[in-house]
Amino acid sequence: MSGTRGTARARGKLSTGKFFTGKLSTLVRGWPILLLTVLLLALALPAGMLIAPALTGPAQSSAQPVQTPAWQLVPNRLSVPQGIDPLSSAAPVPVPADVAARLDPVLKTDGGGTFTAVVQDAATGKVLYDRNGAANRIPASNMKLLTAVAALRGIGPGERFSTRVITGPAAAAGTRSVVLVGGGDVLLGAGESAEAKVLGHAGLATLAKQTVDSLRKDGFKGQVRVLVDDSLFSGPALNPAWSPDDVAAGETAPLFPLALNSARFDPADTAAPRPQDSAMAAGSAFAAGLKTAGAAAGVTVAPAVVRLDGKPTAGGKVLAEVQSATVSQQVDLMLQTSDNYLAETLGRMTAVAAGQPGTSDAAKAAVLNELAGLGIPTGGMVTADVSGLALGNQVSARQFAEVVRAITNGKDTRLRAALAGFPVAGLTGTLGDRYIDESTAEGAGLVRAKTGTLNTVIALSGYVVDADGRLLVFSFIGNGLTPGAEGNKPALDTAATALAGCGCS
Template sequence: MLIASAAVAYALVLGGAGWAGAATASTAELKRAPAASVVTSTPTPTPTVEVRAVPAAAPGPSRLRTCSVAGPASDGRLQQFQAQVVNASTGEVLYDRGGGTASRTASVLKVLTSAAALSVLGPDYRMSTRVVRGTEPGQVVLVGGGDVTLSRTPSGDESTYSGAPHLDELARQVRAAWDADPATAGTPITSVVTDASYFSGDAWEPSWNRKELYDGYMPQITALMVDGDRENPYRSTSPRGEDPVGRAGWAFADALGGGPSVVSGTAPAGAAVLGQVYSQPVSTLVQQTLIVSDNTIAEGLARVTAIEAGAGSSFSSLQQGITSGLSAYGLDTSQLRIADGSGLSGNNAVPPSYLTSLFVKVMNKEANLWPLYDGLPISGQTGSLSYSDRFSGDSSRADGAVHAKTGWIDDGYTLSGIIYAADGTPLTFAIYALGDVSDSAKQAIDALTAAFWDCGNNLSNL
């Protein structure tokens, strides 16, 4: 039996091998074979296979974050509350309350003005104030170039703007050039013409409250002024005047000596330059405006940025000028509404989400943004975040960890910047407290910011 079975199996194998050999013969070999030897057969139908869509892999479970800030976020002092917090390392939005809605920013807008200036002008750009020869004998023209820090204090005597250029140095240059020219040597300078034509349009933004002038927070914005048009050049907050160009002209006439008259006008084209002084570089001006929220520098930077961006020289040019500068950072500017450079106007509008995105770039010091980072106040340590009413009491646990720009107008308090959280996570954030707010909104904002610091990457959106 075993022998017979083996024989049958062997025959089957040989038969299968022979069929396989015939099936694999080349086409040429089939053509050479006699017709009678070609075996035809009905092909076996190919079975129909139903192809079903393979479901996409299910996404991995989101991290369950458990650190809630519901308590401080519900503080009534925040009024109309908006906020967003982003993990700056991953870009993940951890917390959002109206983050995509554009609203007034108060002085946080200075962050956008500074970023645009650093993009358009660059950190090394300096504004100049020139004196040129006039059209009449004994006449010189003082030409403003947008430097609001130019000082009437004596050289070596610092005004509120450290490192600012001084009128007495400009006067010294002019007298030296005047006396060195045989055509004017020995003759007096009898007339000073003030030229502020570098800026155009209104000197006062229509939506600003006029009390800001008299309370000492904002001057009329002109291309020629001294000490931000302060009555007291040594104080950051000091009443401003009704004629900043005239104040600068008379201060320069005093520095020249000899009692020249002062009139307004424009410089003749191609006039010889008799003297010139320069502002601090934009990198320094940005830090000076951010650290104490200086409105005057912010407006000067905004206007010069718009001019150099080709947008124009008036308030109405700032929308195009500032957004043009910001476009270099690759963020969507379509929701931005820019009425001024300082944030004093309630007509400005910026979504918190724009700020959290921009601050990621600031934190990483991309492009020319390093002066902006370096100029931010630090909680409990520098600038407007070191005042006695900021990050005080229990909120002081976040001292040194918050680098942010403050904001305040009559109907809003804001804070936006970077938090180095307790767990080491870098966060970017923006908080708006808008509406019928009081000064105590600052403490509510600080308490919420400190809670963000506590939570870090475990911050819950609930």
């Protein structure tokens, strides 16, 4: 019995298993259809919700309309510009004690030597900080500020220097001589005139083409002999106050009233030695341009370029002429790049404009005369050159601050032309690679100043608008410094940055 029951249960289980197995097989066979059905339902429901309103009209709802984000709305007022506010005479003048509290902790030398300093309110001239500011110091290239002022006053910001070609002395039959006359432009380019530039504004290739055109109009074909007249400058071409090592290193070169690229072989290489006879180098470049321009016109050029024997060439007929960038533009370039050769040239041209000879001594006298004409005290000031390369220069921080004040606020508005030449901290010129670390970055774009550097000398003179909107002028000079000490430039930069952030009223 028990056996019979057991067999029956087994048969029942087997039948049940077959039933479920059959059902499972049916489900498996129908699984793709089931999945497809679910998928269609999933897609149909949202689609239906989107389509339904179009068929039945908008649903009646009490929900509020979606608000337009504020940033998508039309503004109802102009945004406040982020920058330096316009200067106002109502801006408070800094309190001297507060200025001292900012400068004294940072204006410290790295090693030996001392800093002198003066800070003034530009509008009133009030001295806000004075650390032995009347003491004479070696100023290095801050001397170029004096030369800039002198050139703008003595020559004029809009004046230009002409480089001419005139007919020369009589030559053998079938030949002619032409004279390249230097007029003070030492920024000549070898190629075509580039009127949008300062360096190369006047090009010798353009001058050569003009010369060939004039010769052709005269019906001349034959050989041309090139002479160079550099008699506008006289006296020693090298200032005896300059170190021969500085000359050999290319800091400057013998002075002539015409030169290519401010007496450089390559304008992009400012650390290389310079040509020692820039006038003849310019003459050779002009002769090469004349040869190229004259080839199709039957004009040939004698191989040798000769310096005129010192006789003026005032009576010659002008065949061609190109003009330099303006004095204002040249001053800006001089201040931005701190070019000694250009500074000395502008000094000599200031003397020439005053009817004096184009000598180094006349240049120094002309600079002092122009400063005196501005009412800037020159007592005790010593000028060994007008570029700052000489160690014999002696000028006080107070005198430099007065010069900067004359540029920014003085009655002679011609001096305003020098404002654009001041290097901008962290951006341009000799300050382009400074004001980039944490201690000075806040002065980037705000401090504008002329730099000066010699072996044991560092200087920084310029102007800045403080946090209250007050224009301040300053001059910091370090002398007797430890050569190679790394902390002296940052000390001056940090001091100028402190002035920029000064809310010292």
